[in-house]
Amino acid sequence: MSTAASGGNTVEVRGVTVALDGRTVLSGVDLDARAGEWLTVIGPNGAGKSTLLRAVGGALSFTGSVTIFGTSTADLARRARARLVATVPQQPTVPPGMVVEDYVLLGRTPYIPALGRESAADRAVVHRVLERLDLTRFASRPLARLSGGERQRAFLARALAQEAPLLLLDEPTTALDIGHQQEVLDLVDELRRDQGLTVLATTHDLSVAGEYADRLVLLAEGRVAAAGAPAEVLTEELLSRHYGARVRVLPGEHGPLVVPVRW
Ligand SMILES: Nc1ncnc2c1ncn2[C@@H]1O[C@H](COP(=O)(O)OP(=O)(O)OP(=O)(O)O)[C@@H](O)[C@H]1O
Numbered sequence: 001m002s003t004a005a006s007g008g009n010t011v012e013v014r015g016v017t018v019a020l021d022g023r024t025v026l027s028g029v030d031l032d033a034r035a036g037e038w039l040t041v042i043g044p045n046g047a048g049k050s051t052l053l054r055a056v057g058g059a060l061s062f063t064g065s066v067t068i069f070g071t072s073t074a075d076l077a078r079r080a081r082a083r084l085v086a087t088v089p090q091q092p093t094v095p096p097g098m099v100v101e102d103y104v105l106l107g108r109t110p111y112i113p114a115l116g117r118e119s120a121a122d123r124a125v126v127h128r129v130l131e132r133l134d135l136t137r138f139a140s141r142p143l144a145r146l147s148g149g150e151r152q153r154a155f156l157a158r159a160l161a162q163e164a165p166l167l168l169l170d171e172p173t174t175a176l177d178i179g180h181q182q183e184v185l186d187l188v189d190e191l192r193r194d195q196g197l198t199v200l201a202t203t204h205d206l207s208v209a210g211e212y213a214d215r216l217v218l219l220a221e222g223r224v225a226a227a228g229a230p231a232e233v234l235t236e237e238l239l240s241r242h243y244g245a246r247v248r249v250l251p252g253e254h255g256p257l258v259v260p261v262r263w
Helices: 047-056 078-084 100-111 121-133 147-163 178-195 204-214 236-243
Strands: 008-019 023-034 038-042 063-068 087-088 166-170 198-202 215-220 225-230 247-250 257-260
Touching: 008 047, 008 198, 023 038, 023 198, 023 225, 038 047, 038 063, 038 178, 038 204, 047 063, 047 166, 047 198, 078 100, 078 247, 087 147, 100 121, 121 147, 147 166, 147 178, 166 178, 178 198, 178 204, 198 225, 204 257, 215 236, 225 236, 236 247
Parallel strands: 038 198, 038 215, 087 166, 166 198
Antiparallel strands: 008 023, 008 063, 215 225, 247 257
């Protein structure tokens, strides 16, 4: 994996507005992510988090601009974009009957010539990623016959096999047990530190957001309501105002921990 950006911003989102079914769901969103940074988007259900990631990943049309590694996504062909940005959507489409190894190999598509076959190097990448995500023993099993957490790890495996320097993660650990959750988050963090991967994630786990992200963006009703270091965004006042939640924010080793408190 290479760091395509030599400093500066990996992602620049400017004035992004999205209308779906005639309703504005994102409104004038600005956001920057620097190379090697982990930026997490939080916000209540329906705030527009997935929509924002889909706009950055080129999966829907919008007004405004999204620039990745200095190039507007509007000017990037599909294959070139797939070498720069890998996405783990909430509910990826899985070809029926496909086994885990072949599914993860789909991540190598941007490197395989048209009408060509994967190389030994592509297979090696797939095997390495399967190993890292504790999936080797499931390699020849259809995805439909995995547990929810095993399948979610396969979704991440496909994105990591893409070896793109920008990773978009839409609630990537919702189905994972606490051990696999930490394993996956630590792996992504290791790639960020060692290979300069830039991470743009969404989550409802605010403690995870506080522990892993360098910066947070709080979306509410399609607009940026707050942005900054985790301690600036994860405040009892902001979380009460935008989530209607009663929480305590406690100091943690790597960032604030958010604990729900019963009314
Ligand atoms: N295809 C669609 N057509 C119409 N409206 C949509 C469509 N997809 C999403 N929306 C609406 O857009 C808004 C933002 O949705 P989005 O999925 O981005 O929210 P989110 O912040 O990711 O929510 P959640 O936390 O529940 O996953 C919601 O009000 C949703 O109902």
